Amino acid sequence: MKKIYFSLFTTFCFVFTFSQTFSDHKSLVTQEIQTYQKMIEFNVNPNTLNYDLQYQRLEVYLDPAILQISGSVTSHFLAKENMQYIYFDLTNLLTVSEVIYHGSNLNFEQLVTKELKIEFSSELPSNTLDSLTVKYSGVPDNSVRTSFYVGTHSGSPVLSTLSEPYGAQNWFPTKQSMNDKIEAFDFKISTPEQYSVAANGRLMSETPLPNNKKLTFWRTQYPTAAYLIALSIGTFTKSSDVIGSTSFPYLNYLYPDTATYAAVQDNLEWTKQAMAIFETHFGTYPFSNEKYGHMEFAVNGAAMEHQTMSSMNSFGKGTIAHELAHQWFGDKITCGAWNDIWLSEGFATFGEQLIFEKNLMTHEEFLAHLSNQLNIITSLPDGSIYVSDADLGNISTVFSGRLSYLKGGFALRMMKWILGDEVFYQMLKDYTANPAFAYQYAKTEDFKNQILLSTGKDFTEFFNDWIYGEGYxxxxxxxxxxxxxxxxxxxxxxxxxxxxxxxxxxxxxxxxxxxxxxxxxxxxxxxxxxxxxxxxxxxxxxxxxxxxxxxxxxxxxxxxxxxxxxxxxxSKETFVLYPNPVKDVLKLKGISQISGFEIYSVTGQIIKKGKYTPGVSLDVSAFQPGSYIIKINGKSVKFTKE
Missing domain, CATH: 2.60.40.1910 (Immunoglobulin-like)
Structure with missing residues (x-):
């Protein structure tokens, strides 16, 4: 999620200063903690592991003047094992009236665990592609803007969704575990005719209905995490343009008063520059067959990287850049567990760094920006970028501005320093293009392994120190x-x-x-x-x-x-080692004091490290035959293990 970078400004003042940037980072964290506190409950629902969710069609009536949802969701799924039951994540605040399966009704139960349990009339065989429809209605949870928001903007009714991390279940039955993306999704939203609907994907049609109603049909055919499924409804001023290296559609849905501000229009035009920079450094935009754009919503101080169409409450360049970077890191590749949230927020924060350095700041301004980040990161002596299982229930730790965002982003800057710009950015392109992760999920170890695959360098020690470890x-x-x-x-x-x-x-x-x-x-x-x-x-x-x-x-x-x-x-000592080649025990001559040592493979992977005491031999009997390098006191010597 997401930025609130400019929330301390008046709504459409876009004067850029360093102090405001970092004050707004604090505001961002505060808003997200309020938004997520009720929803950070699990990483995996084991009851939903027996099927792959292939497609969902949401057919509902929504009026932004009324806090209510009614309609149906049709789900196509592939059974991964024999199934007597299928579960969906769905709040029990909404009432399911029917579950229709091949023209018949199935028995179901709404559980206090926010699950919909459906029983098949006979066991469904493994590897069967099937579908069912859930009809439901009710009043979604609107407290603390958890996921489904109804309110007003300038006196006009508006409705929007913001479901990260587990809020999708508050307004439609789905599968929220971070292991199965919805392969395709259709929105068929009926509203009063005066309102427009913005959503993920491509706009297929807007059709008049009887009784002054309208049906809006959006379709996305890119795999999407449930929390990234989103819509915004209101009275909008729409703009259509092209963006990116292949000139794909660029759509913006703004509230009418917002659209009158020249600064907003200038920043939306500037987004084309940000897109070009990201495509150069991260790879081609991941959703070019559909679109990119922004849909305004009235969740004060927030923004959210909803796939193909970011939800925005303000339009500062830092906010725009952050949400756009998420399209690669967060949307195309989604963190496989909330422990790994830095793979989303840290990467988007690094994306901001890239934009600030290449486009928005002088070199001196950029160094001041980095210095401010460094001061925040080191303001406390502890805390790791990776979120432990024990801390998953602590929302302020999961979405920590200091750790998940800033330190995560700075860890990437340190990787760039170690690898060099060319190698680093090619590694990021390899990562976003890797079919194991593209339009899928990835975890911290997956990214570490990608670095090794792309560069040949083992970053295990770095990750132990900077990602899993604490302090500085x-x-x-x-x-x-x-x-x-x-x-x-x-x-x-x-x-x-x-x-x-x-x-x-x-x-x-x-x-x-x-x-x-x-x-x-x-x-x-x-x-x-x-x-x-x-x-x-x-x-x-x-x-x-x-x-x-x-x-x-x-x-x-x-x-x-x-x-x-x-x-x-x-007086720094040199040393010799013998025998070389060595079979079991390596001896060193010329070391007269206790010294630290490291032994590396010829590919640079650290094999062994510790303290060497003069007169004590090193046991290398467990090493595989081959060449190695031992490093002591800044001097490296090669040896061969027989």
Whole structure:
């Protein structure tokens, strides 16, 4: 979900400032906590695992002046095993009147667990494609805007839905578990004739009905998670245009007063630039056979990335960018559990970073933006990006602005720093194109494996530190360059904000400034604490800066000139290892103090790490035959295991 980036503005003031951006992030989190508090109840309903939901057709009457829904939902499903019963997620606040199956009525029961249990007259065989229709009516839950909202805008009745995470069940029978997308969905919505309906997919028709009614028919043929099925009803000013690399439809449904604001129209036109940037870096827009667009809704301070048509309460560029980025990350690829919400919100927040950097900000403004994000991320010493099972019931943890949004987005920025821009963005394109995830669900481990598949680099250590782990590092970087010496010596030590973290391995960005205005960019591959480095430069160094471009998460780090450092680094020991090739036990010569070590495969995967004590041999008997690299005190030596 979603942005409320500009909720502290007057509704249509789009002056862009950093302080407002981050105040609105807090507003975003507050609104989402209120919206979701009643709905974060489960990740998987085990009663719905025995079928695959292929298609749903929603045929209902809705009047935005009346809080009520009535009609039917027809569901086509594929039995995955022999079935005597089928369950749908549906609130018991709505009343089911009939379940029709091949012209006959089936027995059913509405459960207090917000499930509709339907019994077949005879067992349905596995691998059978079948269908049934549920007729229902009632008053959906309108409290705290959980999913189905009826209200007014400028005195005119409006109706809208916002179902993330488990609100779809509040207005239609469906399947909400994050493992089965609805392959296709039809909306056939009857309303009083003066209202228009906006929804997912392609507008098929608008047909007059007797008694001053109208039937609006939308169809989406892209797989869609239940919480992304959405509509907005009201009196709209509609605009039609084209957008994207293949000039697909671009539709906007705005309340009439909103449509009069030049700033809104300018930002809707600017969306074409954002689309081009995202297509360049993420891959082609995922739903180009249907459309992209925005449908305004009256849920104050909110926005939501409903597939093919984002629901918007305001139209700031940051909000537009966030919801548009979700079309790739959240809609095309949906997190496979709410534990993995960062795969949606962190990625959309990174999408904002991309837009700010490439389009909306000067370099100095962008660094200020990143600095503000970093201050929020490090404002507390704990918390992980990945949401543990124990925290799933805590909505403020699941939709944490500090962790799921900002730290998740910054973790992607750190991956980009490690991999380089070209490799990183190609990896994202590989991820969005991977048929295992495209228009499906993905979990954190799936994305980690995609990085390995695309780049050959194992990010297990990174994910353990930054995605599953808690806290952040603070660095002490000492440096010195003795007179007449071309090398700069460094000694890097690290402390962690949270006691659960042992060490954050990270390449460190260093900028060296010369006495005559020279500069050099260096990278210190920091893999152990109190690690020494020696780097050659061809000028006299005046100062050293760390993380100047804010590439990594850190706080309260210091960079200190230490005139004694030459003695420390110049005495850095070299070592030899034997026997090489080795069968069972590896011995090292030339190490006189306890030192950290890592052993890597030749592909860069870490195999073993720990502390080496002089005189103690390393047991490598369990290693597979092949070549390996051992790294101690910044020096790497290759050896072969027989």
């Amino acid at each position: 590092p603070s660095y002490s970087i000492k440096w010195n360059q003795t007179s007449g010496n071309s090398n700069v010596e460094f000694l890097v030590s690290q402390t962690q904000s949270n006691s659960s973290a042992n060490f954050f391995e990270m390449p460190l960005p260093i900028r060296i400034n010369g006495t005559n205005g020279e500069t050099a960019q260096l990278v210190l591959e920091n893999s152990t604490n109190n690690q020494a480095f020696s780097k050659a430069v061809n000028f006299q160094v005046a100062s050293v800066e760390f993380n100047k471009e804010i590439q990594i998460i850190e706080k309260n780090s210091t960079v200190i000139l230490d005139p004694t450092l030459s003695t420390i680094s110049n």
